[in-house]
Amino acid sequence: MGKLYLIPTPLGKRKENTVLPGHTIDITRKLECFIVEKPQTAQSFLRWINHPVPDYKLKMRVLNKKTPGQEVYSFLKLIKEQDTGLMSEAGAPGVADPGASLVQLAHDNGLQVVPLVGPSSILLALMASGLNGQNFAFHGYLSLNDSERKKEIAHLEAESSKLNRTQIVMETPHRNEVLYDLLVERLRPGTRLCIACNLTQSDEWIRTQTVHKWSSSPKPDLQKKPALFLIHSG
Known part of the structure; x- marks a missing residue:
């Protein structure tokens, strides 16, 4: 049974990392399945932290305010199969962010939710x-x-x-x-x-x-x- 990791992302673009602890980056680099608000932003972030897996080999699904409820529910299968990261476009996922709906479903289905440290x-x-x-x-x-x-x-x-x-x-x-x-x-x-x-x-x-x-x-x-x-x- 996989875990749902909540991955904060930078609030803006800077060349150097001044906001994310090494632990958050290390865990993110080990994940190969992501549920994201905006794929382009997520891919840019993963390249920024030197994720070892190329974009085309990663599993990536979109969760934004337009994502139908049934599709959000289908993401549970991904999480059950492997550890999955949830990322908003900027900042902390689930806070002023549509990702909260998936976190609630994860709790309702007995899945472990792991919040990682980062900017809000x-x-x-x-x-x-x-x-x-x-x-x-x-x-x-x-x-x-x-x-x-x-x-x-x-x-x-x-x-x-x-x-x-x-x-x-x-x-x-x-x-x-x-x-x-x-x-x-x-x-x-x-x-x-x-x-x-x-x-x-x-x-x-x-x-x-x-x-x-x-x-x-x-x-x-x-x-x-x-x-x-x-x-x-x-």
């Missing part, structure tokens, strides 16, 4: 924010509808104030600046906002300050850069 943008941002790490929630993407998004921001701020909770949201990189403008416009001046941009990259930057300070400072360059937004209203 959510935890890295929270660690560096200086905001409450004892009570936090990740909400993923806000609504695309402008009026609904404004309501969600107001709700997140009110809930943060009531529960002393850090609220974490994200946006697709090309819409970061739109979300930034809306947060600065709708949040109260004393609410603290952290922006964590290009985590683990050479141009990484993380800044926490009040909304008032953000509004009176030069607008940050967030266009097409992976970023997380953390809100805390004391």
Whole structure:
């Protein structure tokens, strides 16, 4: 009976490895079966860690948000036959990632799930924010509808104030600046906002300050850069 290994991958491309421990790389190099969010990204990662098996000899199946449930269920057969690695496009599989459905199925069928150590943008941002790490929630993407998004921001701020909770949201990189403008416009001046941009990259930057300070400072360059937004209203 095989195991399902959860393999974190780098959050961006760097020539040198600064994020993955040797143990994670050693285990990944021994696997020949992978379930991945995006094959091109997965193959690039495997070449980056010098996987000894050529791409064409590896078993690779796709699991993304469009993968039918029945196909996800069929992956169990692979795992039962041999140790299998699960990889998202970037960061920790199963966290803000469709791979969670397969992990749940593995548990339901008595298969061993082994999480490996590696980067998670959510935890890295929270660690560096200086905001409450004892009570936090990740909400993923806000609504695309402008009026609904404004309501969600107001709700997140009110809930943060009531529960002393850090609220974490994200946006697709090309819409970061739109979300930034809306947060600065709708949040109260004393609410603290952290922006964590290009985590683990050479141009990484993380800044926490009040909304008032953000509004009176030069607008940050967030266009097409992976970023997380953390809100805390004391």
